[in-house]
Amino acid sequence: MSVLRAPARTRRARVRVTGTVQGVGFRPYVYRLARSFGLSGYVLNDAHGVLLEVEGAGDVVQRFLARLGPDAPPLAVLERLEVSELDSTGDAGFAILASPGNEVPDAPVTPDTATCQDCLAELLDPADRRYRYPFTNCTNCGPRFTIVRGVPYDRPLTTMAGFHMCALCLAEYEDPGNRRFHAQPNACPECGPSVSLVDRCGEPVGLAGTRDFIQACATALLNGSIVAIKGIGGFHLACQADDEAVVARLRARKHREDKPFALMVGSVSEAQLLVELGPVERELLLSVQRPIVLAPRLAAAPVARAVAPGVPELGVMVAYSPLHHVLLADVGQPLVMTSGNVSDEPIAYSDEDALDRLADIADLFLLHDRPIQTRTDDSVVRVVGSEARGRAGRCVVLRRSRGYVPVAVPLPGVGSHVLACGGELKSTFCVAKGGRAWVSHHIGDLQNYETLRSFTDGIEHFERLFAVVPEIVAHDLHPDYLSTKYALERDGVKLVGVQHHHAHLAACLAEHGVEGRAVGAIFDGTGYGGDGTVWGGELLFGSTADFERAGNVWPVRLPGGERAIREPWRMALSWLIAAHPDTEPDAIGIPGALAGLVEPEKWRSVAQLAVAGLGSPVTSSIGRLFDAVAALCGLRARINYEGQAAIELEAACAAAERASYPISVIHGNDGRLLIDPRETVRAVCADVAAGRSAATVAARFHNAIRDATVQACASVASARSADVAVLSGGVFQNRRLLGGVSDGLRRAGLRVLVPDRLPLGDGGISYGQAAVAARRAAGGSLGPSEE
Ligand SMILES: [Zn+2]
Ligand SMILES: [Zn+2]
Numbered sequence: 001m002s003v004l005r006a007p008a009r010t011r012r013a014r015v016r017v018t019g020t021v022q023g024v025g026f027r028p029y030v031y032r033l034a035r036s037f038g039l040s041g042y043v044l045n046d047a048h049g050v051l052l053e054v055e056g057a058g059d060v061v062q063r064f065l066a067r068l069g070p071d072a073p074p075l076a077v078l079e080r081l082e083v084s085e086l087d088s089t090g091d092a093g094f095a096i097l098a099s100p101g102n103e104v105p106d107a108p109v110t111p112d113t114a115t116c117q118d119c120l121a122e123l124l125d126p127a128d129r130r131y132r133y134p135f136t137n138c139t140n141c142g143p144r145f146t147i148v149r150g151v152p153y154d155r156p157l158t159t160m161a162g163f164h165m166c167a168l169c170l171a172e173y174e175d176p177g178n179r180r181f182h183a184q185p186n187a188c189p190e191c192g193p194s195v196s197l198v199d200r201c202g203e204p205v206g207l208a209g210t211r212d213f214i215q216a217c218a219t220a221l222l223n224g225s226i227v228a229i230k231g232i233g234g235f236h237l238a239c240q241a242d243d244e245a246v247v248a249r250l251r252a253r254k255h256r257e258d259k260p261f262a263l264m265v266g267s268v269s270e271a272q273l274l275v276e277l278g279p280v281e282r283e284l285l286l287s288v289q290r291p292i293v294l295a296p297r298l299a300a301a302p303v304a305r306a307v308a309p310g311v312p313e314l315g316v317m318v319a320y321s322p323l324h325h326v327l328l329a330d331v332g333q334p335l336v337m338t339s340g341n342v343s344d345e346p347i348a349y350s351d352e353d354a355l356d357r358l359a360d361i362a363d364l365f366l367l368h369d370r371p372i373q374t375r376t377d378d379s380v381v382r383v384v385g386s387e388a389r390g391r392a393g394r395c396v397v398l399r400r401s402r403g404y405v406p407v408a409v410p411l412p413g414v415g416s417h418v419l420a421c422g423g424e425l426k427s428t429f430c431v432a433k434g435g436r437a438w439v440s441h442h443i444g445d446l447q448n449y450e451t452l453r454s455f456t457d458g459i460e461h462f463e464r465l466f467a468v469v470p471e472i473v474a475h476d477l478h479p480d481y482l483s484t485k486y487a488l489e490r491d492g493v494k495l496v497g498v499q500h501h502h503a504h505l506a507a508c509l510a511e512h513g514v515e516g517r518a519v520g521a522i523f524d525g526t527g528y529g530g531d532g533t534v535w536g537g538e539l540l541f542g543s544t545a546d547f548e549r550a551g552n553v554w555p556v557r558l559p560g561g562e563r564a565i566r567e568p569w570r571m572a573l574s575w576l577i578a579a580h581p582d583t584e585p586d587a588i589g590i591p592g593a594l595a596g597l598v599e600p601e602k603w604r605s606v607a608q609l610a611v612a613g614l615g616s617p618v619t620s621s622i623g624r625l626f627d628a629v630a631a632l633c634g635l636r637a638r639i640n641y642e643g644q645a646a647i648e649l650e651a652a653c654a655a656a657e658r659a660s661y662p663i664s665v666i667h668g669n670d671g672r673l674l675i676d677p678r679e680t681v682r683a684v685c686a687d688v689a690a691g692r693s694a695a696t697v698a699a700r701f702h703n704a705i706r707d708a709t710v711q712a713c714a715s716v717a718s719a720r721s722a723d724v725a726v727l728s729g730g731v732f733q734n735r736r737l738l739g740g741v742s743d744g745l746r747r748a749g750l751r752v753l754v755p756d757r758l759p760l761g762d763g764g765i766s767y768g769q770a771a772v773a774a775r776r777a778a779g780g781s782l783g784p785s786e787e
Contacts, residue, residue: 011057012086022152023139029071041053109151145374148465163193168190169186199363202365240331248304250338254343256641262336286318295316303334323366396738397759398733409436412435414774418433423503426759427483440462474769476769501729504524517541518541523536524536534558536619545775553625553677557616569598573610576632593688663704664708673716714750723750
């Protein structure tokens with residue numbers, strides 16, 4: 001039998017690829033793939049992503065299309081592949097074409113990515129032309145978000161614009177077969193950025209006995225110097241991690257009493273000498289995002305006590321830029337690498353700024369001449385386990401910044417362009433359109449001019465990068481937040497006020513794509529309630545559209561307002577008064593655990609405030625209850641960083657303690673549930689008076705809060721026929737609480753949702769605000785008089 005095969009029909013297909021496809025080696029990948037199939041056509045980057053056309057025999061084109069998605073380069077994230085058919089043009093060869101200009105940008109910019117294995121090998125190879133070159137990168141790694149000034153992502157629109165590639169670099173850049181093909185920050189010692197080492201007056205430091213500035217820096221560190229080091233998203237302050245005296249000096253100069261410092265090591269095996277690592281932690285340490293991972297400190301870790309006083313964990317990251325790799329190899333031991341700032345200011349990211357603000361802290365400055373466009377802090381994650389045995393932990397994001405930003409988070413149903421301004425502490429903002437939201441890098445505490453500038457500059461930058469022209473601006477209800485004031489000053493937009501804890505609930509629901517209603521335990525320190533009180537221990541029932549306050553923690557006074565946040569003993573007093581309604585407030589004495597820590601006169605005057613004092617609002621904050629119990633145990637009467645008392649209370653817990661204090665969940669007059677811990681507070685006092693350890697008291701208190709939360713959520717869910725529970729808010733960064741409550745709710749038959757990619761704390765608020773605004777706009781419930 002002879003079969004005459006008809007010549008395969010020629011087919012020409014156009015493919016529109018959207019997602020994270022620029023700056024990740026997608027075009028050379030397409031080029032190589034098309035050539036391997038003998039197809040003609042072209043590929044280019046444009047404002048929407050990647051556009052390509054291929055022409056050849058129909059079945060070959062089909063096989064090409066089948067491979068296109070699955071074989072994409074490691075850093076590419078494909079959201080959509082749209083194929084359309086065209087008439088054959090008969091062109092020959094396959095080409096990578098230049099980006100067309102003057103289009104409205106829509107293409108995602110990618111995050112900064114840790115040095116890849118290939119670049120690392122070159123960096124450590126004395127025979128390579130990039131040996132020890134601290135700006136080595138390729139298509140698979142290197143700076144992105146922090147150097148981008150605009151899109152499309154091409155060299156002239158990055159802070160590399162001022163460097164002109166030498167012939168060798170240009171040849172790599174233009175060779176589609178090369179790992180550096182169109183690697184925008186491509187550079188070498190001949191043509192790229194360089195480092196310098198200067199003293200606090202900006203004068204160059206000699207290189208006596210060392211081969212380059214990095215080795216000179218390493219020598220200085222080993223001799224006990226504090227060095228400000230310019231990295232990817234800003235400056236770090238570095239010193240030896242095991243030297244008690246130098247770490248103490250850094251604390252004193254930085255005006256940072258207790259807040260833990262992060263550490264950097266050269267590899268995971270070095271991290272293993274410092275902290276206990278499970279499989280999830282190990283994976284996170286090695287991920288291309290390279291966050292700071294909080295993990296239990298090993299007793300034998302060669303780390304000064306002053307690095308993380310009072311907490312059993314250390315924050316560790318593995319070197320993520322070539323500069324860090326060379327430096328850590330030269331130093332040969334872990335370094336403190338804390339943010340380059342004074343106290344709570346934003347980190348310095350320009351040379352001038354660093355020399356100006358860090359001159360009293362650093363002895364030396366390791367600078368470089370590649371500008372940083374956007375100040376971007378290190379990200380911080382923690383693995384939170386489940387109390388159930390055998391279940392692997394999950395990653396909880398405490399700060400989402402370098403390495404993660406600006407990856408889009410899906411936000412289904414967002415039709416109009418939205419800007420959400422976030423909250424106040426640990427703030428972020430968010431822009432959204434077309435089913436996607438871009439949550440900003442960590443901006444910080446929006447309480448000073450410098451941070452406000454980061455916020456407003458950041459919004460402008462994101463609006464440009466992602467071509468978002470906000471029609472709707474969402475904001476917190478707190479009238480005094482700088483983010484709210486900024487929102488109210490935007491002209492020609494519709495404003496949507498979103499309650500703080502509703503934003504937490506909505507963020508988690510939207511991230512998990514849940515449209516229906518859920519019960520949410522939203523636990524944090526402070527959020528504007530809209531009813532004149534400060535919320536913070538909330539049981540909400542609702543969706544991204546709206547909510548009902550189904551319950552809350554028993555409200556007490558916040559004696560002296562903000563001061564009660566910094567001085568947990570005030571909350572202890574407030575709770576003692578609440579817990580002893582039959583005792584005159586004046587008759588409540590200073591408990592033994594606080595003896596000597598509070599002046600009796602002060603105690604008496606705050607007792608007056610706690611009854612009905614001026615500037616002492618009522619609060620249902622559960623964060624403040626944790627503070628009160630930490631004070632009642634004698635752990636801490638005053639704090640010097642946010643959340644310190646609660647963090648130390650969690651750290652104190654005896655792991656094996658199973659007993660729990662009594663705690664009531666009652667129905668209030670208005671139908672709301674009340675978590676009433678007054679009995680719990682009395683039991684805490686009785687145990688402390690009986691000489692029980694803080695470890696036992698802390699654990700029993702945690703167990704009581706766990707039990708009450710599970711009972712209250714299950715009760716709300718059953719009364720309203722809900723089967724989904726959301727746990728969010730900064731208080732749930734607490735391993736023991738999150739693990740215990742999740743397990744309890746699952747046993748009660750509920751599906752438990754926790755923020756996954758976004759922070760549990762206030763860094764997730766902006767995305768939640770955007771979700772609420774988008775939902776209300778879609779439902780037509782936006783009016784000029786909105787809230
Ligand atoms: Zn590389
Ligand atoms: Zn070069």
